[in-house]
Amino acid sequence: MLETRKANGEVITGSVKLIHAAGMHARPAVKLTKLAKKFQAQISVRTSATAEWINAKSVSKIMTLRAARDSVIEFEASGEDAEAAIAALVELVATDFPDTDP
Amino acid sequence: MNVRPDIAGQAYKGRTASIGFAHGPFVRVDAAPTNDRVVGTPPDEERALRAALASAGRQVAALAEAAGGEAAQILEFQVALLDDEEFLEPTFAAIRDGTSADAAWAAALAAQIADYNSAADEYLQARSSDLADLRDRVLRTLRGGDGETLKIPGGAVVCADDLPPSRFLEIDWNGGGLALLRGSPTSHVAMLARARGIPMVVQLGAVPTDAASALLDGEGATLELDPSSERLGLFERRRELHRKNRASARAILRRPAASWNGDKIRLLINIQQVEDINHPDAQYADGIGLMRTEFLLAGKTDLPDEDTQYAAYDTVLRWAGNRPVTIRTFDAGGDKPVPGFTEAGEANPFLGVRGLRLCLRHPGIFSVQLRALARAAVRGNLKVMFPMVTAPDELEAGRALFVEAVGLLQSEGVAAALPPLGIMVEVPAAALTIDRFKAAFFSIGSNDLAQYVTACDRSNGALAALLDPLNPAVLDLIGRVAEFGTRSGIAVSLCGDMAGDPRCVPALLSRGLRELSINPSALAQIKRTIDELGSGGGRE
Numbered sequence: 011m012l013e014t015r016k017a018n019g020e021v022i023t024g025s026v027k028l029i030h031a032a033g034m035h036a037r038p039a040v041k042l043t044k045l046a047k048k049f050q051a052q053i054s055v056r057t058s059a060t061a062e063w064i065n066a067k068s069v070s071k072i073m074t075l076r077a078a079r080d081s082v083i084e085f086e087a088s089g090e091d092a093e094a095a096i097a098a099l100v101e102l103v104a105t106d107f108p109d110t111d112p
Numbered sequence: 113m114n115v116r117p118d119i120a121g122q123a124y125k126g127r128t129a130s131i132g133f134a135h136g137p138f139v140r141v142d143a144a145p146t147n148d149r150v151v152g153t154p155p156d157e158e159r160a161l162r163a164a165l166a167s168a169g170r171q172v173a174a175l176a177e178a179a180g181g182e183a184a185q186i187l188e189f190q191v192a193l194l195d196d197e198e199f200l201e202p203t204f205a206a207i208r209d210g211t212s213a214d215a216a217w218a219a220a221l222a223a224q225i226a227d228y229n230s231a232a233d234e235y236l237q238a239r240s241s242d243l244a245d246l247r248d249r250v251l252r253t254l255r256g257g258d259g260e261t262l263k264i265p266g267g268a269v270v271c272a273d274d275l276p277p278s279r280f281l282e283i284d285w286n287g288g289g290l291a292l293l294r295g296s297p298t299s300h301v302a303m304l305a306r307a308r309g310i311p312m313v314v315q316l317g318a319v320p321t322d323a324a325s326a327l328l329d330g331e332g333a334t335l336e337l338d339p340s341s342e343r344l345g346l347f348e349r350r351r352e353l354h355r356k357n358r359a360s361a362r363a364i365l366r367r368p369a370a371s372w373n374g375d376k377i378r379l380l381i382n383i384q385q386v387e388d389i390n391h392p393d394a395q396y397a398d399g400i401g402l403m404r405t406e407f408l409l410a411g412k413t414d415l416p417d418e419d420t421q422y423a424a425y426d427t428v429l430r431w432a433g434n435r436p437v438t439i440r441t442f443d444a445g446g447d448k449p450v451p452g453f454t455e456a457g458e459a460n461p462f463l464g465v466r467g468l469r470l471c472l473r474h475p476g477i478f479s480v481q482l483r484a485l486a487r488a489a490v491r492g493n494l495k496v497m498f499p500m501v502t503a504p505d506e507l508e509a510g511r512a513l514f515v516e517a518v519g520l521l522q523s524e525g526v527a528a529a530l531p532p533l534g535i536m537v538e539v540p541a542a543a544l545t546i547d548r549f550k551a552a553f554f555s556i557g558s559n560d561l562a563q564y565v566t567a568c569d570r571s572n573g574a575l576a577a578l579l580d581p582l583n584p585a586v587l588d589l590i591g592r593v594a595e596f597g598t599r600s601g602i603a604v605s606l607c608g609d610m611a612g613d614p615r616c617v618p619a620l621l622s623r624g625l626r627e628l629s630i631n632p633s634a635l636a637q638i639k640r641t642i643d644e645l646g647s648g649g650g651r652e
Contacts, residue, residue, distance in 0.1 A: 031420060036189040036239060043192055068198035069189070070224070076236065078414050 024096040025058070025084045026103045034077035038107045043069045045102055051089030053099070058082040066099070124316045124335045126291070127576060129302040131330040132311030133351035134289030135344070136267040138326035138337060141275065149255050151212040158204060161213040164253040169194040171249065175281045183304060186277050189239070190246045199224075214254045221247035245276035269326035269335070271319060275301055285310045289328035291335045293319060306633060315573040361636035365396045370642040372621050377642050380436075380629040382607055386424050389431045391632035399435035399493075401629025402555065402607040403428055405442055405481070409450045415477055421484035429492030436493045438555065438629075440536065441481055441510075443499040445470045447571050453477060462569060467500025467536075472509055482517040486528040497534040497555055502541050504548045507533075536607075540564050543589040546596045554593055555629070558608025562586045581610045587619055594624035605629055614641040621645065 030038050046053050046066040054063035057077045063086060064071040077083060083103055087095045102108075151157065169191060176187040193199050202223070206216035221243055228240035264270060267287035274294050280301045290305060295314035305312040311330030323337035327347045331354065336343060370377045380401030381394055388394070408416040408424060429437055444450045445466025453474065458464035471478040485496050498510050511533055521528035537543050538557035546554065558581055563570040565586050568579035580586075590606065597604030605627035610616040612634035620628065621642070630638055 031416075035236075036242075037185055040188050040192045043196070065198055068196050069192040070196050070199035073236070073239070074227070076231070079420075080414065 020092070021086055021088045022092040022096045023084065023086045024100045025082055026100045028077055028079060028081050028083050028103060029106050030103075031079055033079050033081075034072060034075055034083075036073070038103075039069050039072040041107050042072060042099065042102060043067055045098055046095065049087070049089070049091045049095035049098075051087040051092040051095045053085060053087040053092075053095055055086075055099075056084050058084060122320075122337050124319050124337075125577065126313040126316035126333050126335065127297060127573070128312075128330055128333040129290075129292075129295065129297040129314045130305040130310060130312040131354075132289065132309060133330065133347070133354060134267070134269050134287060134311050134326075134328040135347065135351075136269050136288055136325065137265050138323040139264050139268040139270050140321045141264070141270055141272040141279070149212065149214060154208055154210060157207045157211075157213040157216075160254060161203065161207065161217060161250075164213070164217075164250050165194050165200070167253045168246065168250045171253075171282070172246075172278060175278055179281050183277065183281055186242070187281075189242055190278070193243075193246060214251055217250055217254070218247065241276055245278050248276070249278065269328045271316075271326070271335070277301055277304060280304055289313075289330065291316055291319070291326070291328055293317060315576070317573060357637065357640060361640045364640045364643060365393060365636045367639075369398065370639045370646070372642050372646045375626050377621070378605075378627040379635060379639060379642075380438075380605070380607075380627065381632045381635065382629050383428070383632075386427050388632065389428060393635045394632040396635060397435075397632065400428065400432060400437040401605050401627070403437060403439045405440060406444060406448055406450075409442060409444060409453065415453065415480070418480050418484045418487075421481060422487050425484060425488035425494070426491050429488055429494060432492060434493055436495060438495040438497055438534070438553075439485060439488075440497050440499055441468070441478070441485075442471055443467050443536075462563065468498040468506050468510055469500060469502075471498075472506065472513075475513060478510075479513060479517055482514045483521060483528075486514065486518045486521055486530065487526060489529040489531040490527045494531045495534060495553060496531045497536055497553070499536045499557070500538060500560070501535040501549070502539045504550070507535055507549055507551060537561065537593050538564070540589060543593055546593050547600075551602065553603040553605070554597060556590055556593055556604065556606040556608065556625075558586070558590070558606055558610040561589060561608070562610075565589065581608070581613075581616055582619060587623060590620065590625070591623035598624050603627065612638060614638065617641050618645055 028034060043066065053066035055066040055072065055075070056063050057075055059081060060075065064075065066072070066085065085096050085099050152160065172187050172190050176184040176191065179187070203216045203220040206219065207213055225240045225243045228236050228243060231237055264283050266284040269289050269291060270283060271291040272293070274292055275290065280290070281304070285308065289311035292314045293316050296302065297314060302312060302314065311328050313328060313330060313333045313335060316335055319335065320337065325338055327336040327339050327344065329347065329350065336347070339347065370379060378398040380399045381397040382402040383389060383400060384404050385407040408421055425439060443466070445454045445464060446462045454470060455465045465473060485494070488494055498507060501507055514530060514533065518528045518530045532552035534551045534553035534555060535542065535549055536557045537546065537554050538560035540561070542549065543561065559570060562579055562581045562583065566579050566583055568575040570579055594604050604625060606620060606625055607629035610620060611628035612630035614637060617638060628638065
């Protein structure tokens with residue numbers, strides 16, 4: 011379920027299954043973008059069902075993903091803190107968007 | 113303001129969204145003002161929009177902080193949008209091309225709102241009202257209107273076409289009330305009004321714009337404009353009675369079960385979702401008379417799996433302990449469409465493939481629910497009922513699927529049982545031939561029963577007065593089912609709005625009902641109503 015790997019030296023990727031019962035709706039989307047914005051890295055996100063990568067710091071874009079429960083969320087990040095960003099985002103989704111501020 | 117003789121004393125009838133009384137200045141709140149601004153150069157316009165967005169962000173954040181809880185979560189989405197460069201970019205691009213700030217913002221938001229509205233997902237559709245809320249707030253600020261605060265005197269009766277949550281939260285409601293021309297008792301704003309005890313009436317239709325004062329009666333669902341002193345006196349007496357009732361009702365909750373004519377009256381609660389068991393009064397209920405399961409279908413692109421459903425049922429059964437919990441299988445269709453499940457394009461959805469009819473057409477989806485229920489049946493005092501049953505064959509077809517699900521689970525080594533199986537009585541044909549159904553219990557769904565008996569679409573506000581649950585034809589059918597239950601020893605309860613309406617309760621008890629299922633917030637009021645009837649009617 012949780013997997014991070016280093017691709018060509020600078021792009022870090024990770025993927026995680028969405029277990030949130032209601033799918034990627036407003037509340038989880040807000041939490042995800044808030045967390046993504048804490049990092050300098052450029053972070054993109056998509057579901058395994060959609061080809062296009064979108065900006066993980068944009069709540070409106072994440073809403074348009076319409077990711078359902080049990081879909082696989084993929085992240086891609088580049089930049090200085092890319093590795094930490096991917097680890098934190100995968101953790102957020104894997105732990106079902108806990109209420110305490112990450 | 114002058115009092116216009118032609119509207120003075122006029123009363124308008126709507127639907128109750130939240131009970132209570134308000135008397136105060138009448139204030140019309142309308143959509144964003146349309147007066148045009150003086151348009152500057154593109155850099156001026158960009159600065160004006162930046163300032164308006166920052167101001168809107170501060171307003172919404174302040175509202176969220178003051179409101180807390182559920183309201184704060186509703187508003188946090190808007191705060192995040194205001195901080196989303198990708199969301200804002202189309203507006204700034206249009207401004208650079210020479211469009212004014214307000215026109216660019218309105219057009220960009222209109223495109224987003226249309227996109228949300230076109231989503232198959234009902235949850236996303238509902239979020240479009242959050243976008244409209246944000247659009248109007250920024251426009252008000254840009255146009256130099258009353259963006260920072262709504263200038264509404266405290267204790268006013270506020271009248272609007274509809275009202276979004278953020279505007280609701282910035283009004284000082286102390287002593288006031290809300291009258292909506294459209295709106296719905298199930299909207300976010302109605303939930304907030306009930307949680308705060310603010311009277312609210314919806315679906316009033318057309319109401320004049322220029323009255324000076326108003327009376328809002330959340331119980332009778334009426335709005336009176338510029339009342340005479342006589343009307344005001346009557347209103348004040350109803351309000352005082354209501355206030356006394358509320359105060360003593362809370363004390364009544366703690367007393368033992370209500371009784372009437374020496375019979376114990378069981379008061380159960382209706383819940384729409386698992387969280388409803390957290391209502392502070394829910395603990396005093398004799399059980400759950402109706403747990404709806406449509407929430408499991410709402411706002412999802414996939415139908416819920418067996419484990420998700422089981423977890424929801426199990427949570428409620430554990431909460432209830434030994435008390436009975438009646439779960440109703442999916443009642444989709446009619447006014448509750450579910451993409452990928454309900455039939456599209458029916459000319460008459462209320463007379464269409466809904467409730468059990470729909471489930472029997474989708475045995476794959478239905479069996480997942482029946483498996484989850486069969487597993488839950490060994491965890492507590494569970495009963496299951498089917499909605500929208502017309503003929504005995506349908507009950508038997510549902511039972512056969514249920515028996516099969518139990519058998520399969522047991523052969524897989526999973527603990528499962530067939531719970532007592534009952535039906536909702538809401539189709540007149542079922543009520544008229546109730547003795548043909550081999551059910552363990554009956555639950556009268558008075559909302560749909562009244563709709564079908566009076567031939568009045570319950571979603572059509574123009575028919576609200578005709579759709580009277582106290583119509584003798586409706587009461588006759590209720591009496592017929594109750595009488596059959598008493599005679600044959602089969603439990604009969606009633607779980608529609610009538611059970612929570614103090615005016616209807618005497619008619620229900622006198623027709624033989626001894627079990628009512630109501631919203632948790634109505635428990636105290638109804639228990640008190642029964643106590644008062646009982647004290648005048650030969651209690652043991």
